[in-house]
Amino acid sequence: MxxxxxxxxxxxxxxxxxxxxxxxxxxxxxxxxxxxxxxxxxxxPIGELEHDQWLVTHDEDRFLPDVRRVIERIYAVLRAAIK
Structure with missing residues (x-):
């Protein structure tokens, strides 16, 4: 630098x-x-730093109430951030 x-x-x-x-x-x-x-x-924004991020869970676990709640909250936060 x-x-x-x-x-x-x-x-x-x-x-x-x-x-x-x-x-x-x-x-x-x-x-x-x-x-x-x-x-x-x-x-x-630095184009070279842009990338997709994935939230991964086991297929069966994504329907557990606590896991579902976390997924929905993360989705809401990220959705609000891009509006």
Whole structure:
């Protein structure tokens, strides 16, 4: 990265905290960054980092009430984030 100082974190939450503190520019998933009022997007999304994510369960387990509830909540959160 040339002369630009950089910081490596071992936990993505640390990157978010650095950005919120105003001490670093970080690459965050848009669904995280867009929900932080103290942050401003300064570049377009990085196409090379885009990918699909899958939530996988055993076929029988996906109908268990607790598992179904988690699936539905995750779906609702992600759906709301892209609207």
């Amino acid at each position: 040339g002369d630009t100082p950089s910081i490596e974190v071992t936990n993505s939450r640390n990157a978010l905290d650095l950005a919120l503190a105003g001490v670093a520019r970080v690459a965050l998933p848009t669904f995280v960054g867009n929900n932080q009022s103290g942050l401003k997007q300064v570049t377009e």
